[in-house]
Structures are given as structure tokens and as C-alpha cells.
Amino acid sequence: MPDIAELLRFDVSPLELIVRGSLMYWLLFLLFRFVLRRDAGSIAVADILLLVLIADASQNAMAGSYTSVSEGAVLVSTLVGWNWLLDWASFRFNTVRRFVEPPPLVLVRHGRMIPRNMRREYVTVPELMASLRAHGIEKLAEVKMARMEPDGGISVIREKKTDDDDDGSKVKPLV
Template sequence: MDKIFLIEWSELLIPTHSLAEIVIRGTVMYLALFLILRFVMLRQSSTIGIADILVIVLMADAAQNGFAKEYKSVTEGVLLVLTIVFWDIFLNWLSYHFKIFERLLAPAPLVLIDNGKMNRRNMRSQFITEEELRGQLRQQGVSDMSEVKHAHLEANGEISVVKMDSNDDSAGKRKKPI
């Protein structure tokens, strides 16, 4: 019965691992997973950015470490979560203030349609089928591909469409329905 109310304060609050090691582990894991998601799993998310998903997953896992036997103190779990949040904020700050980091951390928009013609090479590289592209165009109110001046796959996974002006449209061109 006395075990129910017994609190091991030293295990709860005093770290059992080096605090520097926890910061280094959090840093290495965040950067490694970010690079993997950035360069291997390109544009797989939709409206939430890759870094946002990464932070949510890592924070959940890091917070769990504070409850598990792997880390015995809450301090270690909190420090790991704070390390992950620090790197997310710091990388966002870097990309906002320095264009070189913005180019490195966020992919540039990828051209899918240029002047009414599909860029099949770019579509193939991102595994976007013609039917998927046509479906996205229909959702944006475009009934014919010849109406599209440019369509880009954005960094967040969405497709942005710029329609042709009436001056851009070639007179007498036969329109192929989507």
C-alpha cells in the first residue's frame, strides 16, 4: 500500500543522462529526419509543411521519453522537446532572414504546366498522373488545359494555377476538354 503514494523525487527530477548528450541527440535526429523528409520524401504533405509534421512527430516521441523508463527524469524529456522546438524555430528564422537558407530548406515551385502544355518530366519525378493533374485543375475551375498559363507544384504539396489572359490565348486554337 505504501508503494502507491511513494514518489522517487530523485528519479523524477534529476537527469540520469548527460544534458549535453540529450541536446546533441535531439539536434542530430531533427536534422537527419529533416534532410530525409526534404530530399527523399519530396512534397508528400499537403497543407501542413514537412517541418511542421516532423516537429509534431518528434515532440510526441520526445515527450514520451519523459514518461518511459528509457529516461527516468522529466527534465530529460522536457529538454529533448525544447531542443526539437529550438531547431524548428531556428531553421524557420534562418530561412526568413537569409535567402540561401530559404532555398535550401524549402523546395522551389515545380512547373507542371507551361503555356497549356504539361511538363511530363516534372510530373513523372513527383509521381503525378495526368488524371490527377486534370482533377486538380477542375477543382480550381479550369475546364481546359489550354486555359492554363502556368501550374506549379508548391512546396506545401498544393498545385497553384495561373490562367491565361484573354490576350495570351491563341485565336482559333482548338481546346481539348479536360
């Protein structure tokens, strides 16, 4: 039978755990935000980071790498606190949002690819064309603008059709 007091005691100072957790959170957050590409889908980078760190911290607490559950709980609480604070601050303050989320990046403008921006995010021509097809676009000429959004998705705005571009989809008056 385990000794409950032994499970809940601290061998490492709670303040040290908070500092260690904070330093690791910010190191990994900055690495994800500024070094890795944006292809995480609709889950924010901070959310992925939080899941990975919580899984590691709680696994260590459960497996006995820490000598008590309390140490793991302090570390997990620190990570959850930073994630909540970043979400709240980015919702309330544009300055924080601009730091936390990368700005949208234009990949196609008026039917022309922007190779520099595509290279920056490692988007290949086949990947871009597949995304355009998913939006129902067959040719680059149909694209007014395609942007890589902060979540890694590509949004597309079509060029407006002119009367010269009539493809038969309009109803023509009978004469």
C-alpha cells in the same frame, strides 16, 4: 508516492541529449526535404517533423523510457529550438529559405504537361486534372502555368482570353 528528486535527475548528460536530438532532427529533416515528395498540404515539412519527434520524445519521457522527466524536457527543448531557429533563419535569409523549402516546380506550361517534372514529384495525369478542375479549369489549353508549390499544393495561372476565344461571356454592343 513518487520521489520528485528521482523524476528530475539526469542519468544521461544533458549535452548528450542535445547532440542526439540535434543529430536526429537533422537526419530526419534532410530525409523529408530531399527524399520524400511534397504532398503534406499546407503544413510545412519541418512542422510535421517537429510534431513527430516531440510526440516520440515526450512519450518516452512520460512512459519511463528515460529515467527522468528532465531528460525528456531537454530533448523536447532541443527539437523546438532547432525548429524555431530554422523558421526564423528562413524568414530572415533567402539562402536558408532556398535550402529549407523546395523551389516551385512547373507541371504545365502553356497548355502542355511537363512529364519529367510530373514524374519527379509522382504527380499523375488524373491528379493534375483533378487539381485543375478544382481551380475551375476544364482543359489544359486554358492553363498558362501550373506549379507545385513548396507546400505541395498546385497553383494555376490561366491563359488570357483573346477576342478570338470569345465564349459569349462578354457583353456585345447592340447595333
